[in-house]
Amino acid sequence: MGIKILQEECVGCTLCVGACPFDAIDMIDNVAVMNENCTNCGACVDACNFNAIIKEESQMKKMDISNYKGVWVFAEQRDGELMDVAVELMGEGRKLAEEVGCELSAVLLGDNVRNLSDELFAFGADKVYLSENENLKQYTTDGYTKVLSQMVDEYKPEIVLFGATHIGRDLAPRVAARVDTGLTADCTKLEIDPEEKGLMQTRPAFGGNIMATIICPKHRPQMATVRPGVMEKAERRDKREDQELIEFKNDVVAEDIRIKILDVVKAGKASVNLADSEVIVSGGRGLDKKEGFELLEKLAEKLGGVVGASRAAVDAEWIDHDHQVGQTGKTVRPELYIACGISGAIQHIAGMQSAKTIVAINKNPDAPIFKVADIGIVGDVYEVLPKLIEALE
Amino acid sequence: MKIIVCIKQVPDTNEVRIDPVKGTLIREGVPSILNPDDKSALEEALRVKDQHPDTHITVMTMGPPQAEEVLIEGLAMGADEGILLSDRAFSGADTWATSNTLAKAIEKIGNYDIIFCGRQAIDGDTAQVGPQIGERLGIPQVSYVEKFFIEEGSIRVHRALEDGYEVIEGKSPILLTTIKELNEPRYPSIPGIIKAYREDRIKVWTYNELDIPSTDIGLDGSPTQVKRSFTPEPKGKGEMLEGSVNEKVESLVKKLQEKNLI
Numbered sequence: 204m205g206i207k208i209l210q211e212e213c214v215g216c217t218l219c220v221g222a223c224p225f226d227a228i229d230m231i232d233n234v235a236v237m238n239e240n241c242t243n244c245g246a247c248v249d250a251c252n253f254n255a256i257i258k259e260e261s262q263m264k265k266m267d268i269s270n271y272k273g274v275w276v277f278a279e280q281r282d283g284e285l286m287d288v289a290v291e292l293m294g295e296g297r298k299l300a301e302e303v304g305c306e307l308s309a310v311l312l313g314d315n316v317r318n319l320s321d322e323l324f325a326f327g328a329d330k331v332y333l334s335e336n337e338n339l340k341q342y343t344t345d346g347y348t349k350v351l352s353q354m355v356d357e358y359k360p361e362i363v364l365f366g367a368t369h370i371g372r373d374l375a376p377r378v379a380a381r382v383d384t385g386l387t388a389d390c391t392k393l394e395i396d397p398e399e400k401g402l403m404q405t406r407p408a409f410g411g412n413i414m415a416t417i418i419c420p421k422h423r424p425q426m427a428t429v430r431p432g433v434m435e436k437a438e439r440r441d442k443r444e445d446q447e448l449i450e451f452k453n454d455v456v457a458e459d460i461r462i463k464i465l466d467v468v469k470a471g472k473a474s475v476n477l478a479d480s481e482v483i484v485s486g487g488r489g490l491d492k493k494e495g496f497e498l499l500e501k502l503a504e505k506l507g508g509v510v511g512a513s514r515a516a517v518d519a520e521w522i523d524h525d526h527q528v529g530q531t532g533k534t535v536r537p538e539l540y541i542a543c544g545i546s547g548a549i550q551h552i553a554g555m556q557s558a559k560t561i562v563a564i565n566k567n568p569d570a571p572i573f574k575v576a577d578i579g580i581v582g583d584v585y586e587v588l589p590k591l592i593e594a595l596e
Numbered sequence: 597m598k599i600i601v602c603i604k605q606v607p608d609t610n611e612v613r614i615d616p617v618k619g620t621l622i623r624e625g626v627p628s629i630l631n632p633d634d635k636s637a638l639e640e641a642l643r644v645k646d647q648h649p650d651t652h653i654t655v656m657t658m659g660p661p662q663a664e665e666v667l668i669e670g671l672a673m674g675a676d677e678g679i680l681l682s683d684r685a686f687s688g689a690d691t692w693a694t695s696n697t698l699a700k701a702i703e704k705i706g707n708y709d710i711i712f713c714g715r716q717a718i719d720g721d722t723a724q725v726g727p728q729i730g731e732r733l734g735i736p737q738v739s740y741v742e743k744f745f746i747e748e749g750s751i752r753v754h755r756a757l758e759d760g761y762e763v764i765e766g767k768s769p770i771l772l773t774t775i776k777e778l779n780e781p782r783y784p785s786i787p788g789i790i791k792a793y794r795e796d797r798i799k800v801w802t803y804n805e806l807d808i809p810s811t812d813i814g815l816d817g818s819p820t821q822v823k824r825s826f827t828p829e830p831k832g833k834g835e836m837l838e839g840s841v842n843e844k845v846e847s848l849v850k851k852l853q854e855k856n857l858i
Contacts, residue, residue, distance in 0.1 A: 205688050205815050224825060239660040243688030243815050246825040344727075344737055369757050373739045376724035380692060380731035385819030388722035403823065409719055412612045415825045422819035461736035462766040465752075469760040482857075506858060515610055524777075531721055539857045549827070550609070560855055561834075562848065568836075576834040578851055580844050590845040595858065 205243045205259060208235050212255035222250030224409055244415070266383075271361040271423035274300040275332075277351070277374070278309040278323055279366050281342070285319050287436070288366030292429060293326040294437035295393060296364055299402070300329075302395035308332055308360070312350055314340035324446045326437040332358065334451040338460060341467075342370050345460045348377040350453045355382050357451070360424045362402050364393075367428035379426050385419035386426040389530065391433055391553055401425065407530045407553050414549065432478055432534035433557075475509050475525050481538045482508025485528055485555070488515035489544020489565055490584060496522050498588050499543060505595045511535070513551045529554035543584045547572025564588070597651045597768075599641045600702055601675065601712045602729065603634040605659055605666040606719040630666045633714025637774040639781035640744050641712050642674045647746075652676050654705060658686055658697055664798060671792035672784030678798040679705070685803040688815030691720075695728035696812045701801060702733060709768035710751070715740060715775050726773035738764050739773040 208219075208228075215233035227240035228247060235247075235255070248256045276292040278285060293309065300307040308330040309323040320331040334350050355363065355378065363378075365371035367389050379386035391414075392405040401418055402425040408415040419425040477483060484503040486496055496510060503510050511528040512521070528535055529551040540558035545551060547563070547570055555561070556575050563576035564587050573579045580587055611626045630638075638655060645651040655670035657663050658681040667678030681701055689697065702708065711733075713726035723739070730737035742761060743754035751770060754761040756777070784792070803813070811817055837844040852858045 239684065239687075241687060244822045244825050249824060344739075348731075369740050369755075372723050373727060373737075376691065376727035377731050377737070379724075380695065380728040383692075383819075385690065385692065386724060387820055388720075388724060407721075408825065409607070409609060409612070412609060413825050413827055416823045417820050418823045419820045462738060462764050462770075464762050464764055466763040467757075467760065468763065518610060531716075531718075539852070548612075560852075560857060562852075563834075573834060573836070578848060579834050579836040580848065581836065582841055582844060586841050587845060590841060591848065594845055594849045 206237065206241060206245065206248065207257050207259055208237055209255045209257065210234050212253055214253055214255070216253070218250045218252060219247035219256060222246045224413055246413075266422055268361075268421065268423040271359045273306045273308055273358075273360045273362075274303065275360040275363045275424070276307070276309050276328075277363065277365045277371065278311045278319065278331075279368060279370055280311065280313055280316055280319055281370075283313070283316055283319070285322055286366060286368065286431075288368060288371075288429070288431040289323075290326055290436045291431065291434040292364045292366060293323070293328065295429065295434040296362075297327050297437060299362060299393060299395055303361070303400055305361070306330060310334075310351065310354065310363075312339050312347055314338075320448050321442075324442055325439045327440055328446065330447045330449055332449050332451055334453045336453050336455050338455045338457055339453075341464055342374075343460045343462065343464065344373055344377055345462070346455050347374050348381060349455055349459055350451070351378050352381040353453065354451050355424060363424045363426045365426070365428045367430040371428050375426060375428050382424070384422040384424055384426060385417075386428070387417045387419070388428050390427045390429050393427060393429070402427065407549055412549055430530075430534050432536060477509060477511055477526070477528065477533045477535050480509045480535070482506045482541075483511045483528070483535055483537045483539070483555075483558070484508055484541045484543065485511035485513065485545060486516050486522070486543045486584075487513035487545030487551070488519070489546065489567075490516065490521065491544070493519075493521040495544065495584065498585070498592075502541070502588055502592055502595075505592060506539070508537070508539070511540075511555075513545045513548070542572050542576070543588065545572050546570045547575065597644065597648060597709045598654075598707055599644060599651060599710045599712060600654045600656060600705060600708050601634070601638045601641050601670070602698055602725070603638060603655055603657050603666055603670060603714070604631045604717045605629070605657065605663040606631045606717050609718045628662070628665065630669050631714050631717045631719075632776050633716060633774060635714070635781040636776045636778045637712035637714045637772075638670055638673060638675065639779045640774060641710070642782065643779070644710075644746060645674065654679060656698065656701060656705075657681070658689075658694060660687075664800075667798050668792045669784060671797055672788040673782060674788060676797070680798060680800045681802075681806075682800055683802040685810065685814050688818065689813060690818035690820045691722055691724035691728055692819055693813050693815075693817035695725050695732055696808065696817055697806065698725070699729045699732035700806045700808045702729065704801075704806065711735075711769070711771040713771065713773045715773040723773070726771060730771040733769075733771070735769045735771055736766060737771040737773070738766060741772045741774045742777045744772070744774075744778065
């Protein structure tokens with residue numbers, strides 16, 4: 204089980220020590236030895252040029268995966284409105300379905316939401332699975348988990364995609380656990396392995412400092428959540444004759460739902476709309492102080508944009524979490540993204556690399572942000588920005 | 597009232613840097629910390645105990661032997677006992693195998709009213725372990741808890757949504773995952789720290805102490821596997837502007853005008 208170092212093959216080159224993200228390999232008498240930090244991630248297996256590190260075949264329980272067919276998208280709706288992320292997943296789901304050579308279906312749960320099935324057909328669903336019940340009017344963990352798990356057991360999809368919303372991230376882990384399969388959170392890239400036809404799910408790991416490609420080889424369905432804004436929306440197409448609405452009768456009763464939603468309160472304050480902004484001026488740790496954001500605010504105002512921030516700036520409490528761009532914040536794709544004093548952790552880059560034009564301003568010429576920037580300025584934000592604001596006036 | 601708080605020791609991922617030449621993680625000097633969301637989870641449990649002193653709080657973690665450090669921190673903050681689940685057999689676990697292990701240990705403790713978990717850990721950001729423990733135990737959950745009240749045996753919470761919040765009422769036993777907006781965690785007190793180190797209030801449970809099949813834990817119990825870890829290739833095609841600050845700004849404005857961005 205797990206990663207094993209073949210000591211007789213090890214030449215003591217230490218390549219694996221450098222490749223290990225978890226400090227789990229020590230050199231003892233010129234031979235690599237695994238310590239207890241090992242998470243079996245496999246980075247060292249790839250790094251070793253001498254085939255001295257192997258991943259042993261696991262003793263996992265086997266399930267029959269051959270009956271599982273088709274790509275499903277959980278078509279999240281709130282108050283009868285389809286969420287944008289569902290449309291994005293329809294776009295991505297179509298690509299995957301074509302690569303696998305299978306159907307793309309949308310799964311729609313709620314009460315009186317039948318009308319949304321036409322939307323889903325327009326966005327390319329071959330089938331829409333609809334399950335309605337007054338007890339599904341509002342999302343609850345218990346109600347939705349029960350129905351969706353029953354549907355997975357009944358129809359056996361091979362891939363199920365969810366938006367990584369506060370609902371998707373509440374529901375997906377529960378369903379994955381109930382149907383006993385794997386789930387990969389917050390994927391930024393989904394591909395089909397051309398040989399095995401399995402889903403390769405790539406996501407930032409270790410705080411976004413490395414990327415990991417996750418597979419779910421022996422369980423079905425393969426389940427993933429994808430953050431809003433990461434994938435491109437499906438385009439509307441003409442309705443086809445062969446599209447099919449399938450109703451799934453569910454038996455959810457009020458007693459199934461073990462919590463009670465007493466009230467839903469919409470935020471009064473106008474929260475910043477990063478997702479729809481064409482221009483974002485973002486600040487990071489390099490601003491050094493809270494006041495730096497006043498400068499960013501000025502520039503954003505001049506450009507008709509809004510202010511974003513890196514996790515470091517939010518953690519330092521210089522700005523509210525609503526403004527955070529990145530893996531744990533929002534994913535954005537504006538026309539113009541100006542990164543000020545942001546070093547460019549992958550965590551952050553994952554959230555903004557799809558911007559059309561990226562401008563980076565940073566004191567450190569080696570900052571990783573320059574590797575994704577279209578235009579880079581090595582310099583002090585507090586010197587560059589006032590001049591830029593002046594030039595725009 | 598009996599509360600179990602699941603916590604995790606994580607590397608402070610904000611302190612991790614990438615070596616610009618080799619493209620590898622620079623790990624030296626990266627401190628291990630108690631995961632921020634988990635700290636809020638523990639703080640909320642401690643606030644229950646502040647109001648109801650007969651509350652008993654267990655902090656539990658799964659990890660390598662040095663993960664004991666976060667249990668000591670938890671005890672120093674005011675928890676009553678710590679349980680460390682540590683065994684090489686647990687390693688390589690994905691969220692499902694991790695949840696199986698934690699749930700089994702929680703069953704072994706038994707008789708709990710509330711399980712608090714941080715919403716997600718900063719080294720994985722999956723937010724899956726809490727809900728999956730709830731599923732394994734067959735109890736209800738509320739995730740993204742940003743406010744918590746307890747009154748007359750019923751539990752009332754605000755669950756954060758992207759654009760507001762839900763007011764939710766539940767009954768114990770229940771699992772709640774908390775976000776850091778919930779509270780401002782206290783610092784361990786000096787007497788608390790001394791007591792945490794002096795008194796032996798941490799139990800270590802290995803695979804043998806848990807009645808769980810080996811196919812449910814560690815790598816073998818994990819439906820998902822890491823196929824490959826890598827530092828992403830830089831896009832690299834950008835243009836660095838040269839000259840004095842004035843010249844740089846001038847040429848930036850020109851370029852943005854050419855692209856019709858201003």
